[in-house]
Amino acid sequence: MYEPTNESQPTTTNTTTTTNTTTNTSQTTPALAGVCLVCGGECAVGDTMCARCDGLMRGWLREYPAWLDSLHEFLDSTAHYGGRQPGRVNLPAAPTPIRLPVLDHMQAIEDAAIALWRRLYAPPAMPWATYGVHPPLVDMLRVCAGSPRLRRMPDIADFYHEWESMVRKTLDIIDVPPSKHGIGRCPNPLCGVELSAPIDAVEVTCPVCGGTYRVVDVRLGFLKECIASGKAFTAGECAELLCECGFQCGVNTIYSWRSRGRIQPAGKNGKGQPLYRLADVHRQLSRRDSI
Numbered sequence: 001m002y003e004p005t006n007e008s009q010p011t012t013t014n015t016t017t018t019t020n021t022t023t024n025t026s027q028t029t030p031a032l033a034g035v036c037l038v039c040g041g042e043c044a045v046g047d048t049m050c051a052r053c054d055g056l057m058r059g060w061l062r063e064y065p066a067w068l069d070s071l072h073e074f075l076d077s078t079a080h081y082g083g084r085q086p087g088r089v090n091l092p093a094a095p096t097p098i099r100l101p102v103l104d105h106m107q108a109i110e111d112a113a114i115a116l117w118r119r120l121y122a123p124p125a126m127p128w129a130t131y132g133v134h135p136p137l138v139d140m141l142r143v144c145a146g147s148p149r150l151r152r153m154p155d156i157a158d159f160y161h162e163w164e165s166m167v168r169k170t171l172d173i174i175d176v177p178p179s180k181h182g183i184g185r186c187p188n189p190l191c192g193v194e195l196s197a198p199i200d201a202v203e204v205t206c207p208v209c210g211g212t213y214r215v216v217d218v219r220l221g222f223l224k225e226c227i228a229s230g231k232a233f234t235a236g237e238c239a240e241l242l243c244e245c246g247f248q249c250g251v252n253t254i255y256s257w258r259s260r261g262r263i264q265p266a267g268k269n270g271k272g273q274p275l276y277r278l279a280d281v282h283r284q285l286s287r288r289d290s291i
């Protein structure tokens with residue numbers, strides 16, 4: 001969804017050809033443009049960063065408050081496993097490996113924001129700034145994103161690359177769709193709200209009724225609902241859901257049923273992949289299992 005600087009390539013190709021034609025006329029031609037210290041492209045005189053790199057970096061700083069919310073939600077979603085309480089033993093199945101790196105990552109974001117804010121707004125001659133006093137994180141991000149001095153910093157490349165790799169890491173955590181995906185409805189008949197859980201979670205706590213349920217049971221409920229309603233999915237999604245519910249069903253099995261005419265796609269998704277009704281796949285599966 002968010003693509004950081006995959007396409008921040010320098011755009012110098014046509015400028016070099018034009019300057020080549022004028023090099024022999026004089027060597028006194030003043031530099032009409034500066035060089036972006038990040039991408040090597042052309043930028044305004046006196047600036048150290050081109051408009052494109054500048055726009056990307058400010059964009060990250062502006063997006064971060066929302067990304068931090070997502071990170072926080074991701075962190076909290078497993079908080080009921082109690083991994084941080086001393087003396088508490090974690091079950092081997094608890095998804096704690098995910099959470100502590102997220103915590104570290106959030107700390108790294110705050111550290112980077114402090115470093116950038118200090119670089120822009122707090123010269124070492126201001127003692128209070130060097131003694132750990134700084135505005136709240138969200139304010140620092142906002143102020144830095146709007147700072148006209150950002151594109152004049154002589155060491156901007158160091159900061160840019162630090163933020164660039166941090167953004168990648170953040171988006172790896174929050175932007176992978178299955179990191180926290182919808183798994184089905186709350187099994188409580190009086191509740192029935194849509195539940196989501198991190199991938200590989202074993203249990204899920206309903207935020208509405210407060211009940212804790214096994215993810216397998218929620219998935220099984222979702223499977224039954226999809227079978228009843230005739231919902232269709234890609235072969236991979238069908239196989240995944242069925243496997244989660246304890247059926248043995250691989251993608252290749254579904255493909256072979258199709259080639260033998262035992263099932264027919266019920267349509268296509270936006271990417272042109274064929275969609276199969278879960279009910280059809282499940283029917284074939286039951287037939288095979290019964291043999």
Ligand SMILES: [Zn+2]
Binds near residue numbers: 036
């Ligand atoms: Zn640039």
Ligand SMILES: [Zn+2]
Binds near residue numbers: 186
């Ligand atoms: Zn509930």
